[in-house]
Amino acid sequence: MHEMGIAQNILEISVEAARKEGASKVIRINLIAGELRGIVPMQLTFCFGIVAKDTMADGAYLDVEEVPVAGHCKNCNSDFSVEEYEYVCPKCGSPNIELTGGTELRIKDIEIE
Amino acid sequence: MKINVMQDVLQANDRIAEENRQLFLKNRNLVLNLMSSPGAGKTSLLEKTAEKLAGKLRLGVVVGDLETTRDADRLSKFNIPAIQLTTGSACHLDANMVASALPHMQLDKIDILVVENVGNLVCPAEFIVGEDYKIMILSVTEGDEKPLKYPLMFHESALMLINKIDLVQYTNFNMGEARANARKINPNIDIIEISCTKGTGLDEWIAWLVKHHQKKLGELSHA
Numbered sequence: 001m002h003e004m005g006i007a008q009n010i011l012e013i014s015v016e017a018a019r020k021e022g023a024s025k026v027i028r029i030n031l032i033a034g035e036l037r038g039i040v041p042m043q044l045t046f047c048f049g050i051v052a053k054d055t056m057a058d059g060a061y062l063d064v065e066e067v068p069v070a071g072h073c074k075n076c077n078s079d080f081s082v083e084e085y086e087y088v089c090p091k092c093g094s095p096n097i098e099l100t101g102g103t104e105l106r107i108k109d110i111e112i113e
Numbered sequence: 114m115k116i117n118v119m120q121d122v123l124q125a126n127d128r129i130a131e132e133n134r135q136l137f138l139k140n141r142n143l144v145l146n147l148m149s150s151p152g153a154g155k156t157s158l159l160e161k162t163a164e165k166l167a168g169k170l171r172l173g174v175v176v177g178d179l180e181t182t183r184d185a186d187r188l189s190k191f192n193i194p195a196i197q198l199t200t201g202s203a204c205h206l207d208a209n210m211v212a213s214a215l216p217h218m219q220l221d222k223i224d225i226l227v228v229e230n231v232g233n234l235v236c237p238a239e240f241i242v243g244e245d246y247k248i249m250i251l252s253v254t255e256g257d258e259k260p261l262k263y264p265l266m267f268h269e270s271a272l273m274l275i276n277k278i279d280l281v282q283y284t285n286f287n288m289g290e291a292r293a294n295a296r297k298i299n300p301n302i303d304i305i306e307i308s309c310t311k312g313t314g315l316d317e318w319i320a321w322l323v324k325h326h327q328k329k330l331g332e333l334s335h336a
Contacts, residue, residue, distance in 0.1 A: 002236035009122045017118045085264045085298045095300035107118040
């Protein structure tokens with residue numbers, strides 16, 4: 001249930017950003033969540049609904065955009081998506097790769113009024 | 114109106130983790146974030162580690178437990194500083210919880226600080242607490258497919274200890290499969306097979322600790 005703590009953080013960041021703009025309400029939050037973060041969108045939106053109650057983000061729509069795991073091979077310079085958590089380059093077989101996607105957990109933007 | 118935010122959701126945690134890390138640097142502590150599922154042997158490992166490190170390196174423990182102080186009680190028998198964080202219903206330790214324990218520890222009298230996380234294969238991997246390395250225990254009674262089911266933890270860990278290998282004959286745990294599954298997710302992960310009850314592999318684990326402690330001191334002297 002790390003979703004509850006994450007929901008709380010999403011709320012705090014969004015409310016702070018909205019306040020800075022002088023807004024009175026947060027209507028929508030667009031979140032980017034890497035696959036490796038193990039976020040269950042349904043659970044996260046449910047938790048968010050609870051923590052946002054009676055705040056300026058009460059009733060805000062939380063959109064979770066899931067990002068697949070992606071890698072870059074340092075050996076042959078190719079970029080690829082990581083399937084089935086197979087952390088080797090599909091082109092040259094090298095395990096010398098770096099992750100370029102899949103670990104992010106970021107609020108992209110919010111809609112306010 | 115749409116406004117760009119572009120903020121990491123866990124930045125509040127990460128900021129406190131960085132403060133913890135600076136404090137650990139100042140006190141020359143090697144800090145390990147120890148994770149596993151419940152009952153895999155985290156506290157048993159620390160009991161054995163306290164025994165084996167006695168007189169060599171000074172161990173300290175911050176332990177997260179849901180409602181009891183049983184783990185800290187077990188560890189205090191070994192004369193090592195152990196602070197219990199009763200986490201209530203929280204499923205993991207975060208940087209702030211760990212920070213709250215630190216004023217109660219004499220960090221300058223500790224060489225290796227182990228943060229014993231709450232037993233859980235999911236949430237603890239999400240939150241950095243200021244550690245040098247995440248390490249984990251997988252016990253043979255849990256099954257060799259666990260790396261594939263909980264990839265983040267295996268991906269984030271520098272070391273996987275496979276515990277309870279004395280019981281492997283009573284299970285369908287396939288050691289080769291477990292190692293291959295972990296390496297698939299994290300090609301650089303160190304793997305040590307141990308049995309806390311029989312003492313198997315513990316010398317290799319202690320050697321890992323000593324090596325990484327020396328490495329940390331080396332980095333500090335170059336900093």
